[in-house]
Amino acid sequence: MAGMAQEEIEKELATVYTVLTYEDYEAGLKEGRLVGLKCASCGKITCHPMHVCQWCSSRSLERAELCGEGELTTFTVIRVPPEGFEADVPYIPCIVETKEGPCVMGRLDYDAERATPELIGKRVKLSGAYTYEGDKYSGGAHTCPVFKVVG
Template identity: 45%
Template sequence: MSAGFKYFFNELKRGKLVGYKCNDCGAYTCPPQSVCQECGSENIELTELRNKGTLRSLTTIYIPPTGLEDEAPYTVALVETNDGPWIIGRLDHDPEKSGQDLIGKKVSIGCQELHPVDYYPDKEGRVAPLFKLEET
């Protein structure tokens, strides 16, 4: 549901990672969807997830979509949150040094505000999850 996404991003701006917890199977769904992503149940409730995870995949974007030229290069990462769901966001790291060696690293999950892009429907207050590597 789009309301779920709006809520997700608003909470993300406040430093909270929210999703749904399934009352049937116990799985977490994040970002929010209308049903449990594990079992399809609608018996789900909003909850806050831990803002920690593990880097599972990443890629550096050198050729961005129209409107994002100023932001490239940047690294997009797939993170497995400690509560289970995998989410996509940006990695707060030198794109030139983002390589295979980062896979498996622990990250904290925060928020990055992106500058408005005219043709995006939600041009005000565009945000994305931002992953920061934790010191080990």
């Protein structure tokens, strides 16, 4: 963006950001939809909201709905909570590689006492959304996807 006036840069970024904001993403989750972005240059899907394609850095993005299915890439069981998450323990943050390609962070809806590394690689499906109030570091409430093991 060298040579561009600050005003031009802000105008361009504002256009990009409105394709899919975090507010839109979280509203979609609350309706049971996983919303991402499809790249017009390489055709791949990016999820969660970003201002460039995660695969080729193009800014030609449009909204796309993901199927909500994928594979459990990794997870951990939280028993000692960070500040602000005391009521949630035990809980299972996880990363899911979606069928469309991008990895998404969320929570796994699974009995924390029975969770073992054998779960990694299992098929999972979007089963809901979880809204956490946040703490002094997170800038307020946010909503993340919740996944359930289906195979």
